[in-house]
Amino acid sequence: MSDSLPTLPGADLASHMASVATAGLRDVADRLHTALQEVWPHDALVIFTKECTGRPRKKAGDPLITGGVTISELDALRDGASPGLWTGQAVLGGLTRPVALLGAGTGALLVLCGPRDPVVADGPAHTRALWDVAAACIAHLVAEARPDYLRESRAATQERLEVTAELTDRHSTDLESLLAVLRGRNLDDATARARAIDLAADALIRTRTGGDLVVSIAEEPVVTAFERLRSDLSPLSRYQSLQIQFVEPPSDGRALPGEVAHAARAIVRSTVLLMREQEEVTRVRVQWNCDGTNLLVSVRDDGPGRLNRELPAVRQLVARAASLGGLLDLEAIDNWGSRVEVRLPLDASQPLEQLPGSWGLRPREIEVLRLLTAGQRNRQIAARMGISENTVKFHTSRIYRKLGVTSRAAAATVAAEAGLR
Template sequence: MTTPPTHADAALVAERVGAVATAPLHTVAARLREVIEEALPHRALAVFTQDCTGRPQKKAGDPSITERITIAELDAIRRRTAGGERPASALIAGEEHLVLVFGAQTGAILVLCEPGRPAYPGAEAYVRAVWETAATRIRQQVAEARPDYLRESRAASSERLRVTAELTARHETDLETLLATLRSRELDDTRARVLATDTAAGALVRVRAGSDLVASLAEEAVSQAFQRLKDDLRPLSRYGTVQVQFIEPPPDGRALPGEVAHAARAIVRSAVLLMRDQEELTRIRIQWNCDGANLLISVRDDGPGLLDSGRPAVGLLTARATALGGHLGIEAVETWGSEIDVRIPLDPPDTSDTVMRMWDLAPRETEVLRLLVAGRRNRQIASELGISENTVKFHTSQVYRKLGVTSRAAAAALAADAGLGFTDSRPTHITPRP
């Protein structure tokens, strides 16, 4: 067994923990694996956090596992641990695997798949401490809502929702058709009909539950998002001299994409702190509203009216709004106060043209990739584009080569994560070449 770290290793341990704490969100799983693998060997790891709506799961290790792990599997493990269980095995990547699960105060979990023996006494305690640091830092980075995070999160979450909704609708139709057939009185085998009906009904419940899970991770009710903001700012009103007033958004307003909710709270928190630095300030009023397409934010004070857009802090507020295609404006009237108005679109722009230029895809390859993302099989793609299956296979191989992947799942995931946009539920049809 490896000798446990000594005081001489303190600098190295601190360096490793620091590497995890400073890792960007998209690299935190890989960095975490590098730091803990020597102490606690494992085949793969997965991080599942409801804080990070764009990519709630972060993975590193054996691709045969990490490329097949699903959100539903990780959420099932999270629910088991939340109930007080510490599972020794779980369904991961479609198969039962030995696991070691670490929770965190933020509610996130770290799952080590096929863990080996700890390298020294106290190795698990070391991993737990490093993981707690990583989980806390993930929440902090999400709360900071940096512009680059907001752009990346919007591209990932919006496309995942669209693809999931489309796949769910198709599965629902198939299963409802199956149920209607099995309920037909023309079938003689009563037992087979009952058994098949129960199976199909269970599948229908599961696919709808899966869709609801993805939606809950990627969206937040506007009233819930506003309540979280009130909870964040309540200490300012309770213990400070400035009164903070909240004007509630319509309770039936459209749900907010996760990145919009995070950005809105970060913008308002920063705006309130900026306004509180002014003299002769007694009241700040915060209002959210929705017009169906945008989240509308107003933060108004009764201060001296000297707030201007040239301050560096205002520049960060503006960057957060523009990262999501929004707009931020400031109006200040001397002796009357200042107002910051923000408009953030709830739907992302279509970025497919940019993505296609990045990969240098031909028009036909673009259409094939769109249909891959939509979950179509080769025969369906051939039918929709009016080409043969062999031609589809040729275009698919070209897409794989240009994207640097080896499977349709990896190609679809990469395209979706890069923000491939869809203006309709079906791609534009290209007339077949003669």
């Protein structure tokens, strides 16, 4: 690199870092791309991180390049990348192109496609600094599991559909190649069979690898998710006088969608910190369970029982659960302790208004039915909706009549069968 290249002023680097550090998940790639153009010009930029389950690819730059980048290509690049900066030729967007790769301690990968000569003497070092900020920012936003991120992550099924489409296309190509060999007349039977076996074996390996990749992006084993939570909370019990008891979920429990795992950890972390702020709390019990349909989270303390739903921190927890169609219930008893119970559905539910046969329910009746289906009692529904128990009874009677049932259990069954969670 020429010594005559200028050095990026410290103020400019600080400005770029501030821009990247304050980015959201939707615009972090664009901001990083803009900042790096003044340091290390390139045609396109791609970020790949399995932590962000909704959209593991974040792209900026030339759409003719970014539009063709596949998850499988990025996964192969990350597996083959060295720990530091790597430059060379690699397949990206279906073509072999010059690239520069940078990993991160979070496991994320940065790909610069078509990198040109740095325009500042310490371009690679500045690139590393900006990328470290971006990677840390992404990891923080995912771990924080804000309601807007959780809603977007659950709704962003297109990314997973694209991965499935990639695998389908590849599988179709493999089958066509296999059929071409079997139908060919230029090979004898033994040669054709040997070649067909080789093609089928390679295709099977690629299909299984691709399937594992889709699952690893979309889901997290429930035991693994719980171990990460235990690791997150270990400093509280290690360096402070707070005993945290963990009740692990069944080892054979259903894997959690990524956004559910992120939300559950964030809710538990925030709940434990909130409980710790009360006087006289010495013990917190954290339990996860899975009934096959929902992740069930319970957090209890032995404190004075003074938590309430009106606290801003508690409202934030309720919003996190609600963003995934879940429910959070808080019960606090003076001098006995506080209990937070959370139910997070593992599958995205279809809004009742969009389901066939919504029975002409009004919005308030739909919400009552949704809470009733989740197992909430009249008192809990009244507290959640800010209405009286008599009003809840009035709504449930109208719901029974419209659904043609005579009991809570029957109403919940009808709603659940229709897809309401």
